[in-house]
Amino acid sequence: MMNNNTLNATNILIFGATGDLAKRKLFPAFYNLFIDGRMPDNFNIIALGRSDHNDEYFRNYIKVNLEAFSRKNVTAEEWDSFQSHITYFQHQLDDESSYINLNQKLEELDSQFGMRGNRLFYLSIGPNFVATISNHIKKTSLASQADKDRIIIEKPFGYNKQSAIELNQLLSETFEEKQIYRIDHYLGKETVQNILAFRFGNSIFEPLWNHRHIESVQITVAEEVGVETRGGFYEQTGALRDMVQNHLLQVLCMVAMEAPLSLESDEIRDRKVDVLKSIRRIPADKVDYYAVRGQYGEGEINGKKARAYREEEGIAPDSNTETFVAVKFYIDNERWQNVPFYVRTGKKMKEKQSYITIQFKPLPHSTFSDTNPLSANRLIINIQPLMDIRLQFMTKKQGLSMALRPVEMIFDYFACKEDTPEAYETLLQDALEGDLTLFMRSDQVEEAWDVVTTIQEDWANKKAPFPNYDAGSWGPKESFDLVERQGHTWA
Numbered sequence: 001m002m003n004n005n006t007l008n009a010t011n012i013l014i015f016g017a018t019g020d021l022a023k024r025k026l027f028p029a030f031y032n033l034f035i036d037g038r039m040p041d042n043f044n045i046i047a048l049g050r051s052d053h054n055d056e057y058f059r060n061y062i063k064v065n066l067e068a069f070s071r072k073n074v075t076a077e078e079w080d081s082f083q084s085h086i087t088y089f090q091h092q093l094d095d096e097s098s099y100i101n102l103n104q105k106l107e108e109l110d111s112q113f114g115m116r117g118n119r120l121f122y123l124s125i126g127p128n129f130v131a132t133i134s135n136h137i138k139k140t141s142l143a144s145q146a147d148k149d150r151i152i153i154e155k156p157f158g159y160n161k162q163s164a165i166e167l168n169q170l171l172s173e174t175f176e177e178k179q180i181y182r183i184d185h186y187l188g189k190e191t192v193q194n195i196l197a198f199r200f201g202n203s204i205f206e207p208l209w210n211h212r213h214i215e216s217v218q219i220t221v222a223e224e225v226g227v228e229t230r231g232g233f234y235e236q237t238g239a240l241r242d243m244v245q246n247h248l249l250q251v252l253c254m255v256a257m258e259a260p261l262s263l264e265s266d267e268i269r270d271r272k273v274d275v276l277k278s279i280r281r282i283p284a285d286k287v288d289y290y291a292v293r294g295q296y297g298e299g300e301i302n303g304k305k306a307r308a309y310r311e312e313e314g315i316a317p318d319s320n321t322e323t324f325v326a327v328k329f330y331i332d333n334e335r336w337q338n339v340p341f342y343v344r345t346g347k348k349m350k351e352k353q354s355y356i357t358i359q360f361k362p363l364p365h366s367t368f369s370d371t372n373p374l375s376a377n378r379l380i381i382n383i384q385p386l387m388d389i390r391l392q393f394m395t396k397k398q399g400l401s402m403a404l405r406p407v408e409m410i411f412d413y414f415a416c417k418e419d420t421p422e423a424y425e426t427l428l429q430d431a432l433e434g435d436l437t438l439f440m441r442s443d444q445v446e447e448a449w450d451v452v453t454t455i456q457e458d459w460a461n462k463k464a465p466f467p468n469y470d471a472g473s474w475g476p477k478e479s480f481d482l483v484e485r486q487g488h489t490w491a
């Protein structure tokens, strides 16, 4: 198997390796990078978990999950070669001796490399464990080489603005900012990265990309799945922290940011921070006007009965956790004055669909008769599962009269037959290579928390009339009211 010999030998440590994210995304991503020859010549994946497993058991568990979740087929030859890089290590997060043992293990693995390898710590674990792990890494000097060691931290980064500030402070005692990779996997999605190419690699869209021509922007991330086995985590998190503070705001930044001067990571991150700073803060007494929360009751998805959130495993029977959020934001800068940015996300919705709609303003005057109504132009960027860009415009209907109809021009990724990497492949490769562009800087996460602070505080203090939408629907009625009161509709 060919590997990437420009990358240093690396020990990759996955905290939370027995969890949902590791089995569905991280191991498949490493496996696909491996098959593509993008892993370092020498590497180990050290899977950390509390249970007492041996390597053989854990490798088999990973194989079964690769067969279910890997983008590429798992062949006997490739698996044999890949599995030898995986080691399971029983570990207690809050026990210092466990880190001392881990250090010994790493020294053994380093001696096989014949050098001190790079160390990539992946915290695939809830935010409440990050401080404990970081403190132990510091105490036991596990990450003693700033030019070789990196830490990847999953979202949500903290619980709110204050906890994110504290976490940033704490991490800075062990890691320099250039070593910290705060991951938001939406930024690794091909369709999300393409927003930059689409906006700044063409001359025809950017002149229209502002309040003079755009009526509204909508970002929808609808999921069909519920909380699955993650009830315990989700009860503490809810959709605002799980999706809006990170994924949706990051996508909003990609749509709204000014052109970066270069593709330098800090230049791009600066432009995103500008957007976050310009988002108008929602006044504490106006949260109900700008934001809607929901929780699914029972319903039907694809002809199958679906349970209510409160009946899912690990969920309190009177849970006040939101599984749906819709918010109207405004961006107070010259480009976006008075353009509403509507964002919504929910679990157990009618179908899985993530997309951005750029709704252009209607023509100020129509040359055509009243019987020939014009639809305003619309640009739809489908993120997933459809991956395409659609421009809707008016054309003449074929025939003798001058009648018009709306049509779509589509760029479809699948039609290019390009092998599209999964978001985690892109991001893990960037982390191995030391490229921070698609990761969040400390000030980015703090600003993003600031944007949702009044909503968090308001919702924490009020009991919601849950459940308020049926599983298999498009969310609560109030979400439709949010856009309709301004003469808009969810597109």
Ligand SMILES: NC(=O)C1=CN([C@@H]2O[C@H](COP(=O)(O)OP(=O)(O)OC[C@H]3O[C@@H](n4cnc5c(N)ncnc54)[C@H](OP(=O)(O)O)[C@@H]3O)[C@@H](O)[C@H]2O)C=CC1
Residues within 6 Å of the ligand: 015, 016, 017, 018, 019, 020, 021, 022, 048, 049, 050, 051, 093, 123, 124, 125, 126, 127, 154, 155, 156, 185, 230, 233
């Ligand atoms: N799952 C997903 O689709 C996504 C998840 N994420 C983020 O990734 C992170 C991990 O998520 P996910 O894998 O779903 O989480 P899981 O709930 O599956 O937990 C991950 C691991 O954490 C360990 N763990 C859980 N509770 C404790 C505890 N009390 N003490 C010590 N260890 C514990 C367990 O390992 P063990 O018992 O072996 O020690 C478990 O396997 C989260 O921050 C999440 O937001 C981000 C994007 C998508």
Ligand SMILES: O=C1O[C@H](COP(=O)(O)O)[C@@H](O)[C@H](O)[C@H]1O
Residues within 6 Å of the ligand: 223, 242
């Ligand atoms: O971060 C998360 O994202 C997933 C959705 O990711 P996607 O790539 O499938 O769109 C979400 O289900 C999960 O709750 C959240 O933690």
